[in-house]
Amino acid sequence: MNMDTLVLGVGNLLLKDEGVGIHVIRALEHEELPSGVHLMDGGTGGLHLLGVLQDYHRIIMIDATLDDHLPGTVRLIRPRYASDFPPLMSAHEIGLRDMIEAMILTGRVPEIHLIVISVKNIQEVDMTLSPEVEAAVPEVIRMVKSLLHS
DSSP, X not given: OOEEXXXXXXXXXXXXXXXXXXXXXXXXXXXXXXXXXXXXXXXXXXXXXXXXXXXXXXXXXXXXXXSSSOTTOEEEEOOSSGGGSOTXXXXXXXXXXXXXXXXXXXXXXXXXXXXXXXXXXXXXOBSSOOHHHHHHHHHHHHHHHHHHTO
């Protein structure tokens, strides 16, 4: 079954900014989106999502990343290979990279857009986002909507 677009938020809601992908999915649930768009809370990601992801033509992934950018910085990446992912994607980095490599091996790779939000800490326990990362959520929503309409 080939479906249109999946917007996948990954992260852990218990680890403050590490859960930003899930917070964005929850916010998108209140937005008007085009038909054929599905939203998914991917939790901490990993290979168990492989079969689901390969059912879509296009995937927009949203995740936190530890990098040299200021917290709340939003970037769009078009990964074609596992090596295209930022070097320090949040706590589930290995699972997402392995998933992309597995899709490449099977020859069933959807079009992937990766929206990353820079964070300062992925180990702080709290269910709310830091002010810098929370302020980035509307920008991520605009970016997702733009991608959906392109």
